[in-house]
Amino acid sequence: MEKVDWGKPWLSPVRERGICLQREVSKGKSVNEALNVISLEAVRFVPQSELPVGTAYEQFIWDTRCVPTRDNLHDFFNGLVWLEFPQAKRRINELQAQAIAQDGVGAVRGPLRDALAVFDENGALLQAPAALWQALRARDWQRLFIELRPLWAEARLVLFGHALLEKLVSPRKPMVAHVYQAPQAIKSIAALDDWLAQAMQPQPWDTKPFAPLPVLGVPGWWPGNEAPEFYADAQVFRPPRTPPCTAVQAA
Template identity: 70%
Template sequence: MASVGITPLSAIDWGAPWLEPWRVLGEPLAQRVTATAEPVHAVLQSAVGARLPVGFAPQSELPAGTAYEQHIWDTGRVPTRDNLHDFFNGLVWSQFPQTKRRLNQLQAQALATQGVRAARGPLRDALTVFDENGALLSAPAPLWHALRARDWQRLFVTLRPLWAQAHLILFGHALLEKLVYPRKPMVAHVLQAQNAINKIATWEGWLCAAMEADAWADKPFAPLPVLGVPGWWPANADPGFYADAQVFRPLRATQADARR
């Protein structure tokens, strides 16, 4: 992990609020990689691999010309590089193993039907978006109404006290990787979860059961600038934080018409 151009796992701030669900497992594994220089796949496999439906393998196991998702489905082996992206992917596999396996199954089925194309197609695109950049949010209805309307002032300022009743967990491993160096424009693609869910085991069972190809092809997600979440970034205590229209963009007229 000390190679030139690769961000080391030691750069992760495990005190960041979005990493709270991942810290108990992730922090000691990151420390082990940093201290021993063991490959990421070997650390993940020895720590969590035995209880998962897949194992972690070196990236070199992926044959040239073979689709990544198809290889995982066919072999039960996840090619893993020594970087932040694949480390976080391993953590998500460890906490959401059945959901990740379901994602992989749907990807493999689409590949079997459509083959590898330059464009993924609606279903594979939606699955990839959620896998890389997704999040789950359980929240009171007024927050969801404001989020879907992209009424940012109402969502984050007027209704701010309601966030104490919300539960948000980041699922996308690319999003977790990007947030090692947080920037205001970072956006999650959020799926509405059942109310009152606050344990990963419960999220896992619900999400895996809810993942149906017909519904997911339409991308049932809402964009959420994650550093706007109350308590997740000190600067958002100032209501003026949300006045940045380059980040907190209003719903376009065509989008509003489509919602009617």
């Protein structure tokens, strides 16, 4: 946990609780013990060993309101997101448990469970002017990050995915978030949590209504992106997919 640089801009929304949590861990507490010290009681955090063999992780959380937690960065950030977004995390868990009750646990998750897992691990919320969203959906990186760069002063990107937060402890240019559109009018994280919990519905979430965003391209998030050449890397800032050509039959 000592590797986390809380000065990074993407950690701003979780910085205060994150530092408190890290402090508790540094005192010798396990991650689940540290989380329980500052938990808002939406759930309790328990050692991973309390998850019975053969029981689905999401089902166990729904049945017990207890989150199995290991002593690693991945679960550290998962717990931290539970503290910041308790309603949205609970809603994800509810939808996962409902899908498990309906379809069981198979080798392959259904579309809704898959979408929820993607967002839970790698999601983010973007509050931004319409022009930025249009450019993002079109994957028009030149317009999004260079032509419209001043508009980013009116935008806010809030990371939700705990795996993404973990990966950004060692930032790399190819890291991409799955971004969901949130209203600009919402100011506090608590209000954003409430809105997101209500916005999560089986439809359209089963279609993965997200846009890919290379997070280190966000202005102010990485020194290298101040140079326009940063966005010329087509392996990261990929052009939109083109539909396959269809053969035209002669009349």
